[in-house]
Amino acid sequence: GQNIDQPTEMTATEGAIVQINCTYQTSGFNGLFWYQQHAGEAPTFLSYNVLDGLEEKGRFSSFLSRSKGYSYLLLKELQMKDSASYLCAVRDAGKSTFGDGTTLTVKP
Amino acid sequence: DTAVSQTPKYLVTQMGNDKSIKCEQNLGHDTMYWYKQDSKKFLKIMFSYNNKELIINETVPNRFSPKSPDKAHLNLHINSLELGDSAVYFCASSQDARGAASKNGYTFGSGTRLTVV
Numbered sequence: 001g002q003n004i005d006q007p008t009e010m011t012a013t014e015g016a017i018v019q020i021n022c023t024y025q026t027s028g029f030n031g032l033f034w035y036q037q038h039a040g041e042a043p044t045f046l047s048y049n050v051l052d053g054l055e056e057k058g059r060f061s062s063f064l065s066r067s068k069g070y071s072y073l074l075l076k077e078l079q080m081k082d083s084a085s086y087l088c089a090v091r092d093a094g095k096s097t098f099g100d101g102t103t104l105t106v107k108p
Numbered sequence: 109d110t111a112v113s114q115t116p117k118y119l120v121t122q123m124g125n126d127k128s129i130k131c132e133q134n135l136g137h138d139t140m141y142w143y144k145q146d147s148k149k150f151l152k153i154m155f156s157y158n159n160k161e162l163i164i165n166e167t168v169p170n171r172f173s174p175k176s177p178d179k180a181h182l183n184l185h186i187n188s189l190e191l192g193d194s195a196v197y198f199c200a201s202s203q204d205a206r207g208a209a210s211k212n213g214y215t216f217g218s219g220t221r222l223t224v225v
Contacts, residue, residue, distance in 0.1 A: 089213075094163055095156055096153070
């Protein structure tokens with residue numbers, strides 16, 4: 001089966017750095033994705049990791065350790081518009097299984 | 109141009125009715141999906157089609173029947189709607205062929221908010 005865990009909620013201050021963790025236990029692994037979803041909108045793709053290490057893309061970075069079943073999404077220089085849900089998804093056998101998402105609130 | 113478009117955006121209907129949701133993608137992707145997002149925001153796979161062929165069919169009631177007339181379209185028909193079917197249904201597409209990993213992830217439609225009363 002698939003089991004993906006993320007914190008339910010996080011709060012951070014504008015301009016700060018926040019790290020959202022994701023741990024997974026899946027029967028197979030073919031990549032890990034992070035998505036951002038604003039309230040009432042569709043999820044949008046942020047990042048993809050299939051090898052261990054850090055992938056940096058502007059203010060967002062994503063890290064993967066396959067041996068530990070662990071990933072994190074790092075958001076730097078937080079902006080108010082970063083308030084959203086962040087979904088970790090593990091790809092296996094042609095489909096992606098999503099975690100429940102972490103609701104991030106950015107405060108002034 | 110909308111990459112993945114689904115209609116309608118909102119759907120309110122009575123229990124027992126039959127309804128359809130349509131999805132179209134103009135990205136040239138091979139694979140399309142239906143996901144259900146419930147009130148707790150949990151996003152769960154329902155179906156996946158690769159080039160018109162059903163490749164994933166999760167444990168979904170038989171009342172839900174997907175149809176893919178071509179690889180750019182994946183529609184979802186729901187018979188005998190129940191209160192528990194109320195959710196947001198997202199259509200998505202990805203470039204990859206069956207089993208292959210795609211570094212571009214999914215492109216989602218804007219969602220159809222279904223309310224069964």
